[in-house]
Amino acid sequence: MEGYRVMGEKVNPLNIVCSVIATSSLNKMQVLAVNTKTKLVELRLDHLENPSILNPSTLESIGNLVTKLEDAGKRVILTLRDKSEGGKYHGPNSVKERILIELARYRPSYIDIEARNPIINNIIDKLASTVRSGIIVSMHFLDKSLTLDAIKVLAREILSIGSRFNGRQVLAKIVYKCNSVYEELPAMQAVVEYKGRLISFAIGESCRISRLLAPFLGAPFTYAYHGSLRVAPGQFKVNEVFRLWRLMGIA
Secondary structure (H helix, E strand, O other), rough: OOOOOOOOOOHHHOOOOEEEEEOHHHOOOHHHHOOOOOEEEEHHHHHHOOOHOHHHHHHHHHHHHHHHHHHHEEEEEOOOEHHHOOOOOOOHHHHHHHEEEEEEEEEEEEEEOOOOOOOOOHHHHHHHHHHEEEEEEEEEEEOOOOOOHHHHHHHHHHHHHHHHOOOOOOOEEOOOOOOOOOHHHHHHHHHOOOOOEEEEEEEEEOHHHHHHHHHHHHHOOEEOOOOOOOOOOOOOEHHHHHHHHHOOOOO
16 A cells, blocks of 8 residues: 655655454454454454453463554554453453453553553553553543543643653543534544543544544554454445545545
């Protein structure tokens, strides 16, 4: 693919779309992750069967997949999203912390953790002191929209932890429910102000423009699903994103 102009800089489009891989089968997750053409992959561990993910051999297999993908030039995001924020994980926080810290040993590019989870500070402290992964601190508002001022306040709070991370990348991810195109504007304005540090877009079937435009306004990347499972309302398939960019004249 040819390079795109993003905020005045030429970038590879494969670097600004994250393929979201959500499946209950670890074998299928591996096939999808290896074969997706994007250079950024999110492994949605919360969609794996809960009993299996607690198995040490399963954790080792996930870790080996992370190593394989990173060695192949892909950046990996590990996400164990709580049910309260649109995911499927509903186990104890202590188990979630153990899983993420164990998998961090395999050095994924990012660990995603919810800002409102009680284990957030433990996760940050352990990642900052023991491993080399970056962190995405996420907030998902599934029942309300946000104003620009609200997004900026939350982004400042999240990004303030960067001083504890020894120069490694800390990204804020703030998404919210949307009922009209007008409600997408705060997300798009916010990523302009926090260039390269904030991922923000609106969730909703009628609110999809912010997903498409986010990387061209300043977000480090946008999310699209690869496989058969869409994990959020309004989420595009990876191929749809590239096709729409070409139709919009962006590509």
